[in-house]
Amino acid sequence: MDLDRTTTALLTGLLDPANAAAWELFDRRYRSILVGFARNCGLKDNDAAEIAQATIVRFVEEYREGRYDRTRGRLGAWLVTIARYRMLDMRRRAGTARVERGESAMIDLDDEKSVSEVYEAERRRAVLAAALDELKTRSRTDPKTVQAFEMLVYHGLSVAVVAQELGMSAHDVYLAKSRVAAKLREIVIRLEEEYEEAPGDWESTGKRPSAGLGP
Amino acid sequence: MELPAGCGKFSREALELAAIARSDRSVPVDERLAPHLVICRRCSEAVERFAADNAFLGEFAKVSARSDRSASGRSVAERGAAAGPADGSAAAGGGDLIPGYRLGDEIHRGGQGAVFKAEQLATRRACAVKMLLGGRFASATQRVRFEREVEVVAALRHPSIVTLYESGISRHGEPWFAMELVDGERLDEHVRRLGLGARAVAALLQRVADAIAYAHRRGVIHRDLKPGNILVDRDGVPRVLDFGLARAERPDEQTNPGSGTTLAGEFLGTFAYAAPEQLAGDPAAIDSRCDLYALGVVFYECLTGKRPFDGAKSIGELVIQKTMRTPERPSALAPGIDRDFDVIALRLLASDPSQRYETADALAEDLARSLDGRPILAREDSLTYVVRRNLRRHWIATTAGVVVLATIVVSGIALAVLYANAESARERAEHQLDAVLAALEQSNPETGRGTSDMRATEFIGYVEASLEEALADDPADLARLLRTMGLIHLGFEKIDQAAAPIERSYALYKEAFARGEIDALRMADAAYALARLRFIQPAGEAKAADYPASEAAYREAIALRESVTGRDDLVTVDLIRQLSIVIRRQKRLEEARGMLDEALLRASRLPATRQREEFDAAALSARGFITAELGDHEQALAEFIAANAAISRVVEPNDFRVGISLRNIAREKLSLGRAESARADAERSVEILRERKGADAPATRAAEALLDEIKSALAKGGREVESAGEVESAGAAGSAGAR
Numbered sequence: 001m002d003l004d005r006t007t008t009a010l011l012t013g014l015l016d017p018a019n020a021a022a023w024e025l026f027d028r029r030y031r032s033i034l035v036g037f038a039r040n041c042g043l044k045d046n047d048a049a050e051i052a053q054a055t056i057v058r059f060v061e062e063y064r065e066g067r068y069d070r071t072r073g074r075l076g077a078w079l080v081t082i083a084r085y086r087m088l089d090m091r092r093r094a095g096t097a098r099v100e101r102g103e104s105a106m107i108d109l110d111d112e113k114s115v116s117e118v119y120e121a122e123r124r125r126a127v128l129a130a131a132l133d134e135l136k137t138r139s140r141t142d143p144k145t146v147q148a149f150e151m152l153v154y155h156g157l158s159v160a161v162v163a164q165e166l167g168m169s170a171h172d173v174y175l176a177k178s179r180v181a182a183k184l185r186e187i188v189i190r191l192e193e194e195y196e197e198a199p200g201d202w203e204s205t206g207k208r209p210s211a212g213l214g215p
Numbered sequence: 216m217e218l219p220a221g222c223g224k225f226s227r228e229a230l231e232l233a234a235i236a237r238s239d240r241s242v243p244v245d246e247r248l249a250p251h252l253v254i255c256r257r258c259s260e261a262v263e264r265f266a267a268d269n270a271f272l273g274e275f276a277k278v279s280a281r282s283d284r285s286a287s288g289r290s291v292a293e294r295g296a297a298a299g300p301a302d303g304s305a306a307a308g309g310g311d312l313i314p315g316y317r318l319g320d321e322i323h324r325g326g327q328g329a330v331f332k333a334e335q336l337a338t339r340r341a342c343a344v345k346m347l348l349g350g351r352f353a354s355a356t357q358r359v360r361f362e363r364e365v366e367v368v369a370a371l372r373h374p375s376i377v378t379l380y381e382s383g384i385s386r387h388g389e390p391w392f393a394m395e396l397v398d399g400e401r402l403d404e405h406v407r408r409l410g411l412g413a414r415a416v417a418a419l420l421q422r423v424a425d426a427i428a429y430a431h432r433r434g435v436i437h438r439d440l441k442p443g444n445i446l447v448d449r450d451g452v453p454r455v456l457d458f459g460l461a462r463a464e465r466p467d468e469q470t471n472p473g474s475g476t477t478l479a480g481e482f483l484g485t486f487a488y489a490a491p492e493q494l495a496g497d498p499a500a501i502d503s504r505c506d507l508y509a510l511g512v513v514f515y516e517c518l519t520g521k522r523p524f525d526g527a528k529s530i531g532e533l534v535i536q537k538t539m540r541t542p543e544r545p546s547a548l549a550p551g552i553d554r555d556f557d558v559i560a561l562r563l564l565a566s567d568p569s570q571r572y573e574t575a576d577a578l579a580e581d582l583a584r585s586l587d588g589r590p591i592l593a594r595e596d597s598l599t600y601v602v603r604r605n606l607r608r609h610w611i612a613t614t615a616g617v618v619v620l621a622t623i624v625v626s627g628i629a630l631a632v633l634y635a636n637a638e639s640a641r642e643r644a645e646h647q648l649d650a651v652l653a654a655l656e657q658s659n660p661e662t663g664r665g666t667s668d669m670r671a672t673e674f675i676g677y678v679e680a681s682l683e684e685a686l687a688d689d690p691a692d693l694a695r696l697l698r699t700m701g702l703i704h705l706g707f708e709k710i711d712q713a714a715a716p717i718e719r720s721y722a723l724y725k726e727a728f729a730r731g732e733i734d735a736l737r738m739a740d741a742a743y744a745l746a747r748l749r750f751i752q753p754a755g756e757a758k759a760a761d762y763p764a765s766e767a768a769y770r771e772a773i774a775l776r777e778s779v780t781g782r783d784d785l786v787t788v789d790l791i792r793q794l795s796i797v798i799r800r801q802k803r804l805e806e807a808r809g810m811l812d813e814a815l816l817r818a819s820r821l822p823a824t825r826q827r828e829e830f831d832a833a834a835l836s837a838r839g840f841i842t843a844e845l846g847d848h849e850q851a852l853a854e855f856i857a858a859n860a861a862i863s864r865v866v867e868p869n870d871f872r873v874g875i876s877l878r879n880i881a882r883e884k885l886s887l888g889r890a891e892s893a894r895a896d897a898e899r900s901v902e903i904l905r906e907r908k909g910a911d912a913p914a915t916r917a918a919e920a921l922l923d924e925i926k927s928a929l930a931k932g933g934r935e936v937e938s939a940g941e942v943e944s945a946g947a948a949g950s951a952g953a954r
Contacts, residue, residue, distance in 0.1 A: 128275055153276045154315070159228065165336070174220075174227050181268035184275070 011075070014063060029126070029195070031056060034083060037122040041087060041115065051090065055083040076195075080119045084109055127195055131187040139183055148173050149180040220265075221258035225251065230258060234265030313391055316344055323443075335380070335393060342380055343396045345457075370433065375426035377446075377456035397454050403442035406517045413545075413552045414586060416517045417559075419453050421582040424510065426455050428575035431503040440509035441488045442516065487522055488512045490568070504568040507578060511563025511571075518556060519548040523564055555585040562593045691732055694723035698744050705744075710752050721745045735775040742772035743790065750797060762801050769794040785826055788817045792834045799841055808841045825865045829872075832862035836876060843883060852883035871914070874903030878918045881925065890928045897922040 010029075013022025031052050038048035059082055088109050109115060136146055144166060151162045152173070163170045220227045229245045233252070236244045252259045319332035322343060333344040369379045382392035400408070402423075406416055423445055430437060437444075437455065444457040490508035515523045523542030545560050546552040559581055565571045572578045572593070581591040701717035724741035727733045746768035749761050769790060776787040791814040799807035815834050821827055839854035859876040866872060877900035884893035901922050904915040 124274075132275060149272075153272050159231075171227055174231060177272070178265075178268065181272055185271065 011063070014060070017064075027056065029130075030079065033119070033122050033126045034079065036125065037080075037119045038083060038087065040118045040122060041109065043087065043090075047090060051083055051086050054086050055079060058082050058086070076119060076123060077116065080116055083119075084112070084115050123195060127188060127191045130191055130195075131184050134187050134191075135180065135184055139187065141180065141183055142176075144168070145176040145179055148176040152177055220261040222255050224255070225258060230261050231265050233262045234269055237262075237266045313344060316342075316393065318344060332396065333393065341396045342393045344391055344393050346391045371430055371435065373426050373429045375422050375452060375454055376430065377454050394456070397446045397448050397456065399446040399448035399454065401442050402445040402447055402453060402513065403517060405447040407520070411517075413518055413549075413556055416514070417556060417582050417586055419447065420510065420514050420517070421579050421586070423453050423455060423513075424575045424579035424582060426453075427506050427510065428579060430455075431506070431575055436503050437506050437509075439488075440506055440513065442513055445513070487524070502568070503575070504571050507563050507571045507575060508565075508568075510575075510578065511560055514556075514563060515542065515545055515560045518545045518552055518560065521548060553585060555581075555591050558591065558593050559585065690723045691727050694720040694727065694741065695737075696720075697723070698741060701748070702744055705747055705751070710748070713748055714752060717744045717748045735779050739772040739775035742768050742775060746772060746793070746797075750793075760800075762797050766794065766797045766801070769797060782817060783820060785818065785821055785824075785830060788814050788821075789830050789833070791817075792830065792837055796837055796840075799837075799844070804841055804844060808838065811838050811841070828861050828865040832858045832865075832872065832876065835861060836879060839879060839883070843886070848883050848886045852880065852887065855879040855883055869903050869906060871904060871907040874900045874907065874918070875914060877903070878914075878921060882921055885921070885925055885928065890925050894922070894925050894929065897925050 010022055010025055013019045014026060016022070034052035034055050035048050038051040039045060043051060059079060062082070091109065135141055136143075148162050148166055148168065151157045151165065152159065157165075159170050159173045162168070163173045166173075168176070220230050225245065225248055229248055233244050233248055248258075252262060313333075315336050317334045317336060319334070321329055321331050323330040330343050330345045333342050334340070335342055369382075372378070377397055378395040380393040380395070399405075402419065405411070406419075409415075411419075427437060427440070439457065440455070444455060446454050446456060448454055488509040490505040512523060515521075542561065542564055544557045546554065546557050559578070563571055563578070572581070577592065581593055584591045697716040697720035701713045701715075701720060705713040705717075721741045721744065724733060724738055728735075728738040746765050749765035749768060751760055753760060773787060773790045773794065776784065776790065780787055791810060795807040795810040795814065798810060811834055815831070815838075818827055818830050818834070835854050835858035839851045839858060842854055843851035855876060859873065859880060862870070862872045862876055877896045881893040881896035881900060884890070884896065897918065900918045901915065904912065904918050908915050
């Protein structure tokens with residue numbers, strides 16, 4: 001089973017407490033999304049980190065206890081629900097103080113739709129970042145092509161400067177950009193599927209989470 | 216793959232520009248192109264495609280601008296499950312590991328990250344790039360810490376503070392930042408290489424103090440000052456770097472410690488340079504004076520070549536050693552050092568922050584004064600006071616350090632359980648647990664070197680609560696911890712606090728033993744703890760100890776041990792001694808004496824170790840009590856004196872057992888009408904017990920009562936007085952029993 005491939009495989013892997021690879025991947029994939037998401041909901045950095053940690057821990061518990069409710073929808077929606085309650089909780093504890101200190105108000109956590117949108121944006125960001133990573137490490141794209149792309153896109157350098165810096169023709173720089181765009185598109189489309197699957201896919205694994213699988 | 220874009224009539228660049236112009240009207244477009252696009256399908260499709268690419272790639276630009284400037288080349292999985300540090304060769308090989316920089320050789324690697332030489336491509340300037348290596352469990356915290364680091368350092372501009380240029384964070388927890396490249400060497404190496412004298416060292420420290428004072432005035436505490444974080448450049452100017460643990464002193468974090476990056480109990484600094492209050496892990500207690508303490512360690516080290524507290528082999532040992540010992544004067548280690556420097560160094564190293572310099576400015580001022588030959592402001596006569604305060608606070612600091620260690624271990628175990636990962640993590644956690652238990656036992660006045668202190672017991676209560684939570688799923692470890700905690704409470708004679716953990720641990724052990732999960736020796740440990748509890752715990756309406764229950768538990772422990780160790784085992788023999796006391800309390804004097812003689816005989820066949828001396832002393836004392844109770848005070852006195860001699864051979868002169876044996880001697884002397892001689896013994900006994908057991912402890916109060924009795928006997932002209940009621944601890948040689 002290729003863990004990297006599908007969320008289904010990943011979730012099945014998580015049922016086995018000894019499956020370190022699944023844990024590694026799950027943590028790697030979703031922690032940063034959750035931190036960014038909580039941050040964009042208006043939390044300070046350290047609070048956001050705390051929410052991410054609590055959400056992951058809670059997710060693990062619920063998941064192992066087989067409490068995944070398919071009507072809640074996709075994995076992301078599940079995480080959002082957990083994280084949103086955690087943040088509401090945190091706001092209840094600290095909310096008054098925040099207002100008194102005149103800090104920027106948090107996003108309206110009672111508005112499920114906008115909270116989901118924040119998560120969605122953060123997930124997209126994570127997908128893009130993962131795509132970049134894959135482009136650079138596993139796509140066998142010529143490093144110079146990648147470098148040209150980075151200088152153009154990241155640093156906003158002009159084609160002429162990039163061409164000079166890398167000893168390429170302007171035409172090749174443009175070509176590099178087109179190639180990278182095509183490659184990234186391909187990767188992003190695939191990753192979009194990997195990061196989010198419809199709950200129906202669960203049934204195909206033939207395995208349901210069961211209780212009592214704790215370490 | 217791609218053919219030249221469009222029909223070839225217009226350049227690729229022209230078509231690209233047209234695409235860019237769709238979203239950015241400031242971009243100039245070839246005027247002839249617009250009409251051409253209307254008629255040329257290939258060119259208009261090319262422009263459409265470029266525009267779509269630009270929009271798509273624009274998303275990535277936002278990703279990078281937000282937080283991912285690095286997009287490091289390697290994933291966590293590729294680095295290995297343990298999230299080991301990235302190795303230098305890989306980083307150096309990948310010229311594009313960090314966009315805009317060409318990484319060179321690795322300069323330094325520490326616990327937090329690795330530093331590389333680098334070139335900023337756009338400016339061609341040389342700089343240092345530090346990569347923060349994300350730990351698997353701590354990545355979120357470390358990331359927050361990193362962002363704080365950047366925020367803090369970027370705000371500082373001082374000739375002795377290293378300037379920050381730029382930073383970025385990868386989503387894999389490998390943030391980086393680029394800073395000024397300092398061509399220099401570590402402060403301690405600089406001092407050693409040039410063989411700098413005390414005055415030169417003081418001059419360097421004065422400049423560092425200036426820099427720290429500057430940062431403090433901006434609300435920035437470094438919190439990780441050490442020789443490795445102070446480089447001396449080619450011009451001989453010390454430069455402070457790596458504000459990795461710095462935290463802006465903000466009011467909201469003071470009032471809301473939970474939101475600070477330093478959570479209670481989480482200790483980040485380097486132990487050797489950390490102030491005692493940093494060891495306590497209490498964010499509210501950490502202020503700019505932590506940096507002064509660290510500067511004190513740095514100063515001391517540079518003056519003498521040694522750290523003030525040195526020689527530990529593990530973190531636990533370091534915490535204990537560092538806080539239990541008073542540093543020697545620097546001049547005692549390196550003759551010829553100005554006395555002013557002694558005063559300044561020891562003042563910086565005061566355990567109590569209020570005894571240090573008020574500010575780094577004040578330190579800089581005193582260093583300047585001493586260099587100019589003017590009198591320093593830290594007065595000479597305060598030195599004794601500083602040292603005395605140090606002694607006073609050692610114990611508190613030790614306990615705090617233990618709490619910190621325990622917290623680290625607790626979180627380690629909790630994570631290991633949560634992630635249920637490899638055996639090795641589990642084993643590591645257990646090793647740490649052993650270390651903490653050993654350290655905790657040091658905290659027990661009966662087994663270690665502690666004295667009674669309310670703050671210490673509060674700390675232990677805190678540890679207990681955290682451990683209970685963390686180990687809820689792990690009854691065997693929980694039972695072990697509860698037992699240790701309970702015994703420590705007993706050592707402090709806090710019986711109420713001791714009862715619950717000991718009873719709970721006994722029940723847990725019993726279940727585990729029935730399931731075959733633990734061996735007889737560990738079950739015996741649990742029975743022993745229960746026996747000790749029952750021996751001193753007031754129970755029932757009479758509020759008297761439940762001696763039969765204690766006896767039963769001792770007998771259980773002894774039988775369990777003998778089933779494994781046979782008869783020749785000192786721990787078992789000592790349990791028999793303790794049991795004899797329980798028997799004596801039930802007025803079965805002859806039975807108790809026979810039991811003791813048997814125990815002494817069995818011990819005499821064992822090698823004469825320190826533990827055996829301790830046993831002999833305790834057994835002779837116990838025999839003395841029986842002899843006294845049988846009315847032979849002359850013989851009892853002889854036995855108590857023998858016990859005192861035995862224990863004095865193996866422990867420090869102010870050990871609580873010496874105090875108790877002196878009390879026993881004094882009581883027998885009083886019984887024999889030698890009140891004058893008894894008085895000196897009783898006074899010394901009270902002194903020791905007050906220090907080691909605390910003023911409120913029953914043992915201390917009994918000694919005080921005896922002393923009062925002796926005084927009143929002396930006042931009445933040496934009239935014979937009835938013997939004072941004896942109080943003693945069954946676990947007097949406790950170390951032999953608790954294992």
